[in-house]
Amino acid sequence: MGGASPRLYSAACERNKGPILEVLRSHLVKSPRLPARILELACGSGQHCAFLAGHLAKDGLVQRWFPTDLGISEKRSSVEGYVTEEPGASDVVELPARELDASQEAWAEEVKDLQLTDIYVSNLTHISPWEATVGLLSGAGKVLPPQGLVIIYGPFKVDFNHTSESNAAFDESLQSRDPRWGYRDVSEIEEEASKHGLELVQTISMPANNKTLLLRKG
Numbered sequence: 001m002g003g004a005s006p007r008l009y010s011a012a013c014e015r016n017k018g019p020i021l022e023v024l025r026s027h028l029v030k031s032p033r034l035p036a037r038i039l040e041l042a043c044g045s046g047q048h049c050a051f052l053a054g055h056l057a058k059d060g061l062v063q064r065w066f067p068t069d070l071g072i073s074e075k076r077s078s079v080e081g082y083v084t085e086e087p088g089a090s091d092v093v094e095l096p097a098r099e100l101d102a103s104q105e106a107w108a109e110e111v112k113d114l115q116l117t118d119i120y121v122s123n124l125t126h127i128s129p130w131e132a133t134v135g136l137l138s139g140a141g142k143v144l145p146p147q148g149l150v151i152i153y154g155p156f157k158v159d160f161n162h163t164s165e166s167n168a169a170f171d172e173s174l175q176s177r178d179p180r181w182g183y184r185d186v187s188e189i190e191e192e193a194s195k196h197g198l199e200l201v202q203t204i205s206m207p208a209n210n211k212t213l214l215l216r217k218g
């Protein structure tokens with residue numbers, strides 16, 4: 001991310017936002033609660049939030065999208081910049097974006113009045129300590145209604161193996177930056193999710209050896 005404008009920039013976001021939109025569209029359309037009210041954790045620059053919310057609102061699939069992140073004060077103007085420029089996004093995205101630390105279980109209490117239907121998060125589980133993933137899943141188990149989805153995009157290991165050499169190299173570089181970071185195995189997410197009333201219902205292969213995990217509240 002970088003650049004002279006107040007907007008942060010992630011090239012990966014530009015590449016993966018289209019495929020992620022298709023996944024969200026095809027699964028939200030089957031939801032029992034539409035239009036959706038989606039909480040986004042770890043929203044980063046705001047590129048996903050603006051693009052996804054703007055397009056899903058046009059389809060009538062989203063009523064409200066709540067972007068949040070840890071250290072949001074450094075990202076708020078970026079999120080606002082993307083949302084303002086994306087047609088339709090300003091009508092549904094709640095600004096300013098909120099501060100939310102996924103590793104603190106108290107977050108669920110703070111958002112309990114938002115009538116959330118689903119949760120979306122991308123590229124958090126490998127670039128944070130395991131506690132952030134545990135907090136994400138335990139909070140989701142508390143705030144979501146039955147059938148609510150947790151949609152987690154990112155790179156994961158399968159059967160404790162990397163799915164590509166570039167993923168193995170990136171995982172190693174992450175762990176050398178912070179030993180608490182690193183790729184999670186799909187089975188670890190599935191096992192932790194089950195403790196919080198969430199079932200892994202689908203693992204979707206995405207471009208560039210990434211995955212989308214779809215978890216559903218029972």
Ligand SMILES: C[S@@+](CC[C@H](N)C(=O)[O-])C[C@H]1O[C@@H](n2cnc3c(N)ncnc32)[C@H](O)[C@@H]1O
Nearest residue numbers: 042043044069070100101102103122123128132
């Ligand atoms: C690689 S960025 C991903 C941003 C965006 N979702 C994307 O896919 O481009 C990782 C994000 O995780 C956030 N993050 C790290 N630890 C967190 C935590 N405990 N709670 C919430 N967000 C966290 C960081 O602030 C950062 O915005």
